[in-house]
Amino acid sequence: MKLKKYLTLTRAGIIEALQFRLSFVVMVIGNLLYLIVVYFLWKAIYASAGTDVVNGMTFTDTLIYLVLATALFNFMEMYTVWEIGRNIQSGKIVLDLLKPMEYRKYLFWSYSGAFVTQFFLTFLPTFIAVAVVTHGAIPMGINLLYFVVSVVMAVSINYSIDYIVGTICLYTESIWGINIMKQVIVLLLSGATIPIAFFPETLRNVVRFLPFQSIYNAPLSLLLNGSPGTETVLTTLGTQLIWCIVMLAISKAFWKASLRQITVNGG
Amino acid sequence: MSAIIEIKNVSKEFKVLNRREGLKGSLKDLFSRDYKIVKAVDNISMDIQQGEIVGYLGPNGAGKSTTIKMMTGVLEPTSGEILVSGNVPYQNRTKNAQEIGVVFGQRSQLWWALPLVESFKILKDIYQIPDEKYEIILKLYRSLVDIDPLLHKPVRQMSLGQRTLSDILAAFLHDPKIVFLDEPTIGLDVAMKSRIRTLIHALNKERNTTVILTTHDMGDVDALCRRIVIIDKGKMLYDNDIEHLKSFFGSYRTLKLRIDGDLKEKAKLIQKELPEFSVSVDEEWISILVDEDKAKVIDVLGKLQHSYNIRDMQLEEISTEEVIKKIYEEGVK
Numbered sequence: 104m105k106l107k108k109y110l111t112l113t114r115a116g117i118i119e120a121l122q123f124r125l126s127f128v129v130m131v132i133g134n135l136l137y138l139i140v141v142y143f144l145w146k147a148i149y150a151s152a153g154t155d156v157v158n159g160m161t162f163t164d165t166l167i168y169l170v171l172a173t174a175l176f177n178f179m180e181m182y183t184v185w186e187i188g189r190n191i192q193s194g195k196i197v198l199d200l201l202k203p204m205e206y207r208k209y210l211f212w213s214y215s216g217a218f219v220t221q222f223f224l225t226f227l228p229t230f231i232a233v234a235v236v237t238h239g240a241i242p243m244g245i246n247l248l249y250f251v252v253s254v255v256m257a258v259s260i261n262y263s264i265d266y267i268v269g270t271i272c273l274y275t276e277s278i279w280g281i282n283i284m285k286q287v288i289v290l291l292l293s294g295a296t297i298p299i300a301f302f303p304e305t306l307r308n309v310v311r312f313l314p315f316q317s318i319y320n321a322p323l324s325l326l327l328n329g330s331p332g333t334e335t336v337l338t339t340l341g342t343q344l345i346w347c348i349v350m351l352a353i354s355k356a357f358w359k360a361s362l363r364q365i366t367v368n369g370g
Numbered sequence: 371m372s373a374i375i376e377i378k379n380v381s382k383e384f385k386v387l388n389r390r391e392g393l394k395g396s397l398k399d400l401f402s403r404d405y406k407i408v409k410a411v412d413n414i415s416m417d418i419q420q421g422e423i424v425g426y427l428g429p430n431g432a433g434k435s436t437t438i439k440m441m442t443g444v445l446e447p448t449s450g451e452i453l454v455s456g457n458v459p460y461q462n463r464t465k466n467a468q469e470i471g472v473v474f475g476q477r478s479q480l481w482w483a484l485p486l487v488e489s490f491k492i493l494k495d496i497y498q499i500p501d502e503k504y505e506i507i508l509k510l511y512r513s514l515v516d517i518d519p520l521l522h523k524p525v526r527q528m529s530l531g532q533r534t535l536s537d538i539l540a541a542f543l544h545d546p547k548i549v550f551l552d553e554p555t556i557g558l559d560v561a562m563k564s565r566i567r568t569l570i571h572a573l574n575k576e577r578n579t580t581v582i583l584t585t586h587d588m589g590d591v592d593a594l595c596r597r598i599v600i601i602d603k604g605k606m607l608y609d610n611d612i613e614h615l616k617s618f619f620g621s622y623r624t625l626k627l628r629i630d631g632d633l634k635e636k637a638k639l640i641q642k643e644l645p646e647f648s649v650s651v652d653e654e655w656i657s658i659l660v661d662e663d664k665a666k667v668i669d670v671l672g673k674l675q676h677s678y679n680i681r682d683m684q685l686e687e688i689s690t691e692e693v694i695k696k697i698y699e700e701g702v703k
Contacts (some may be wrong), residue, residue: 115488122483122524145535198479202496203467236688262617363446 106205109118109212116216117259126186127224134225141169156299165298167233167240172295172319174229178221179261179318181214182310184285186277207358209260218258226365242329249336253322256343261318263350264289266358273361314346373417374580375441380450381604382411382436382641396479407672410436413450414605420547423574423581425595425612431695433604438550441582442470455547458553459655471541471579475553486536488522490543491592497544504543511539514572515565526644531562538566548580549573554589558603567593588687615693621662624692625670626655627680644670655684659692660691 149155149162160168187210190196202209208264234241268285290296291317299320300308310316321339325331331339374428388404407530411433418424428434439445440452442553443459443466452459472479494504494689511517519538520532528536534554551570555563571594574581583594591598591612598615600608608615629636637651640658647670648659660667667685674680 107495111492113485115492118488119481119483193477194474195477197442198472198474198477200444200463201442201467201470201472203464204496205464282697348413 109215111207112209112212112217113219117214117220120214120217120220122180130177130225134177134229137172137173138318141173142166145169156166158298159301160298163237163240164327168298168323169296170229170233171323171326174226175257175322176290176295176320177260178218179254181211181212181218181262181265183262184208184269184272184282185211185278187215187266187283188272191272200235207266208353210266219280227325241327241351244329246326246328246331249331249340250326252320253325253340255345256347257318257322260314260343260350261348262287263347263354264314264318266354269349270358277287289315291316293318294323295355300342314350317346319342374419374420375416376435376451376453377414377416378451380411380414380440380447380452381409381436381508382440382445383448384408384410393662404581409557411440411447411601414601414606415450416599416606416609418580418582420580421574421578423570423583423595425591426582426584426601427586427591427598427599427693428601432602434601435641437554437601438552438582439582441548441667442466442472442550468544469547471529471544471546471549473534473537473541473549473551473554475534475551477558478525479532480536480540482526483524485522485524486517486528487537489525490521490541493540493543497545503545505544509542510576514569516608524605531558531565534558534566536616538569538573542577542579546579547683548582551581551583551585553585555585555587556584561589563589564593570594588693600694600697607694607697622692622696623660623667623668624661624686625658625660626684626686627658627674628659628676629653629678630679630681640674640678643673679699 133325145165146163149157149165155161157165159178181312190199196206200206206252234243263286268281275281292310294302294310294316295318299310299316302310321343325336325339328335330353384407386408387399387402387404388406390398390402426434426437436445440447441454441459443454443461443463446460454466455467455469471551480486481492490508493499499507515535520528520536523532525533525536538551538554541551554567554570558566567590570581570583573579574594581594583590583661594639595612598608598610598612599606633651633656635651636655640656641649644658645689647661648665650657650659658670659672663677671680
């Protein structure tokens with residue numbers, strides 16, 4: 104009964120997403136273009152490096168990693184910051200705040216529908232395509248299970264970060280700059296645009312202590328590493344879990360403190 | 371019986387940055403700590419009983435929305451106490467939300483891309499309305515308005531009137547104790563306004579729902595409210611029956627005239643001719659506030675018709691703004 108309250112929002116999100124058929128086509132084309140750019144860019148990088156293996160990754164490794172990172176991004180990006188920012192500017196946030204449900208949960212579950220749709224319509228097809236095209240370069244075994252668990256936590260961490268940035272919109276009442284900044288930082292430091300293996304030593308060490316690499320790097324390395332040792336799995340998932348809890352706590356506290364001093368537009 | 375809403379000496383202050391002019395000023399503003407305190411609501415008290423329809427009036431920026439946001443729990447009062455159905459709204463916003471329904475005339479809480487019935491189903495789950503109750507309320511809706519054609523229409527394809535109607539139905543869906551309607555008839559034509567008024571009236575009767583209505587339309591107030599609260603610049607000016615207010619203002623009408631020639635000059639001449647009424651002028655119209663106890667509008671018009679070439683005329687009921695102006699000038703005893 105309790106869960107139904109949330110799942111109904113997921114359902115609505117799926118129906119809503121399916122209303123806009125054309126946007127899927129546009130998105131698939133956009134992704135293809137991006138992947139073509141990525142392909143040629145890295146091809147050039149490997150050609151100029153003169154060796155087959157750069158920083159411990161072959162061209163195929165890198166490409167699989169980046170394609171899957173893009174697919175992951177497509178379904179994980181919830182545009183929460185946009186949504187919160189727009190709702191603040193238009194004043195619609197008042198209506199959402201007046202639902203008998205925490206705003207944080209309301210927003211998450213409202214988005215979860217798009218999430219499910221994206222998973223089946225973009226991530227899964229990409230995943231299967233990559234697996235088929237590379238003839239089993241993605242190992243299929245227990246690592247799939249780790250991957251799923253890892254992605255669930257990645258989603259949570261990503262949402263918390265978005266929510267924190269969205270909360271900042273309460274103060275600035277503008278979205279564009281903040282959102283772009285967030286996106287660049289998250290995508291870069293999480294290893295979604297360039298695999299973390301390519302980072303310079305110092306940066307790699309810094310990134311290890313930040314939450315971002317738990318979003319893309321963690322699930323992807325668990326997936327692509329055929330037989331990860333128990334220790335690797337535990338540290339990766341453990342780190343993710345810690346970040347999950349920490350970011351959740353921060354985002355909740357920050358929102359609560361900020362909400363007290365909002366001045367919703369149109370008063 | 372105790373009141374469903376109790377408001378005791380409530381004030382709300384906003385901190386507003388003192389903005390400076392120009393590019394230089396804007397740059398300075400980035401580092402400014404120069405705030406001024408704006409009192410949006412200043413020491414308001416009232417009790418509202420279950421089942422009442424209260425008209426909450428005031429000009430733009432008077433503090434109406436701020437008061438409503440405090441009652442719904444979105445804003446926390448700077449000082450004073452608010453109890454809504456026994457809850458302190460801003461402390462138990464989620465719990466309070468279960469007891470109230472809200473319609474903001476300018477915005478919709480419905481799911482834009484989905485047919486209305488889907489929005490209803492979502493709200494049913496969110497508010498955890500049991501099936502039987504949901505059926506009962508839908509039956510009631512069917513008896514009040516012709517909703518079947520609306521139910522399967524996506525909200526984004528609805529006209530403003532249909533959307534407002536749907537939003538009102540959505541706000542009453544979980545059988546809340548209180549419904550806040552913030553300018554529900556804004557931008558609607560006369561026929562739709564009247565349908566909406568009938569609907570609100572019927573829902574209030576059937577469910578004994580308390581309705582707090584803010585509006586600029588005296589027609590809404592006339593049709594729906596027994597009790598009126600007027601607020602201006604954050605202060606409460608009036609809290610009493612509509613009859614009381616009517617006995618005070620009901621006999622006033624504004625006669626607006628468009629006359630050939632220089633309006634300002636003509637206005638002066640008319641003022642001389644009608645010393646007992648106040649005459650004002652703007653770019654297009656000469657307005658005469660006629661006290662019908664002293665002279666009938668039709669007689670005034672007849673009198674003026676002899677000496678002026680009247681091209682166009684309008685008759686207006688006294689507006690909220692004028693009511694407030696008069697309260698300031700004369701006070702209500």
